[in-house]
Amino acid sequence: MKKVTVLVALAMSMIDTAIVNAQSKQKSQNQYSLVYDGAINENKAGQVNIHPVSYELNANTISANVYTPANYDASKSYPAIVVAHPNGGVKEQTAGLYAQQLAEAGYITLVADASYQGASGGLPRHTDNPAFRTEDIRGMADFISTYKGFDKNRMGVLGICGGGGYTLKAAQSDKRLKAVATLSMFNSGEVRRNGFQNSQLNTIQERLQQASDARKEEVENGNILFSGVASVTDEEIAQTTTDLYREGLVYYYRTHKHPNSTFLYTTSSLLDLMTWDAAANMDLINQPLLMIAGSRADTKYMTDEAFPKAVNAKSKELFLVDGATHIETYWKPEYVSQIVDKLISFYQTNL
Template identity: 35%
Template sequence: MEQAIEKDYLTFTLSDKVTMEKVQYKNRYGISVAAHLYISKDFDKSRKYPAVIIGTPYGGVKEQGAGIYAQNMAERGFIAMAFDESFNGESGGEPRKTASPDIFVEDFSAGVDFLGTHPNVDREKIGAIGICGSGGFALTAAQSDTRIKAIATTSMYDISRLNRKGFMDSMTDEQHKQTLKQSSEQRWNDFTEGKYAKTPSFPDQPLPAVPEGLDPVTSEFFEYYAMERGFHPRATGNFTVTSSIAFNNFPLMSYIETISPRPILLIMGENAHSKFYTEDAYKRAAEPKELVVVPGARHIDLYDKVDLIPFEKLESFFKENLK
């Protein structure tokens, strides 16, 4: 008999130094975004504080890595918020499990809308952290939303580039044409059947071990999302098949150099399979920028391993640049 999985839980232990509040607000498309707001129990209600908005890894939810980041930043004196992207987690939007680069970028700005009207947030001191896929969304939001004063990413992925060119630009032109053909024709199937086909998902129960025969990248994601380490029933890792069409038409970070003179901090693991995307973003970004390499860390290790995530560096970066 399968064990019932409680959907309203965190994959980490809530610190006794912070309070966590469930909040909800709308983005400019009218979609309700669900978030967790973390505030230190020591905070002074008569003061205004710097704030940080934190996006989830692509396919993740706020109860996982983004919540770990928000909790740790709150312990360090920031008002911090982790949110679920539209169509996913507890956020609104139909059809469910849609991935939209435009709307995911907008969700960061909607979070700035909310934080900037919080009575204890200094709206001139708001930064953003993007983990994995949300790193690309956070940087893209900052290109046009000047209210985001400083941006950090960890284990960053460029999801648009991944869709258009394959992992590390390994897709041939012929392969790309074939993927476009398949996703385009899928629209007819979806229209005819009245429902949206989705890509494969992680299991609905945590696995005791990573399945054999997976490629190294997929195996790593299974280690986090499909085992007790990071399993959450809302983080199924799948999206509508036709979501890939939008990413092909919406290149992320096209104007990353225009974020300057606002600072960018890019953090990656020494052994991360995604290093290619962080290193390229660092080359393209203008000063001030900084690249931090975490010794021994893989891609997923910067989701949840608090002994490897350089929170002291994140604290000093945002305190220096949100002052």
């Protein structure tokens, strides 16, 4: 895997080239640029429909998709689910897949690109700030609460990967979220601080210094530094030892590539990420809680750490998808069907 910290001009040049190439291909495949199997390509009467929307949140324009159930009637009353996408992901990938399938079960669903990411506004691009990501979920709740046909007392939330960690945080304070579910939860703060599987405990102070230096560079010289992965070769993918990152590189850069999706994040984001933890204050969650993880996922330890701390949840369940890795829960049909069935049962019981 190629680890990079680059100046904005170089990073943007590489990204722009990839975007131009990928956009041409995407437009020929799906008019909504959806990249998951079974995606809607046109709205048809009597079926689940997709509605691209935008709204303002803290001076940023948020790009989102609303999915409405088959035979949707705005004069009727429907429960709604807001879906938070993974780190590096966008609304057209796995978050859209789950939003569409939940809409097929009768829910109005909303999935939005995070502020500073995807097709949403905000500078500098690729900022990954936990407070912003948590506010994005509240912003989705704001938007869907005014959507015609939504029953204001029946809003649930689903967070996937990093979106799962931010969902836990949003649910601690926002009680409009009546039923809380996470899938393959990724605790972004813990991983950026300690390293994946606690592999960087000895370099915490060094990396905090790098983040501080990056902030200084932004202020003094106007240069935005990036961390993460800008591009990757097949050989580098094959040499990646962890399932999460190896399979994630395949998903995001090969099989489910989208021009707005990237593994880059601003290095200065680490100032906020490394001092944040998704599993802190879990006792504030008093809503029903469902946490889902693959039994073979090398990220499962994060769900295992957070779940017991939800001591005040109205009800809680840890559901393991037998045989699944983290990334396989994003797309593999036999796992997705199990997960969707579990989510539907959970939301039907609690909304």
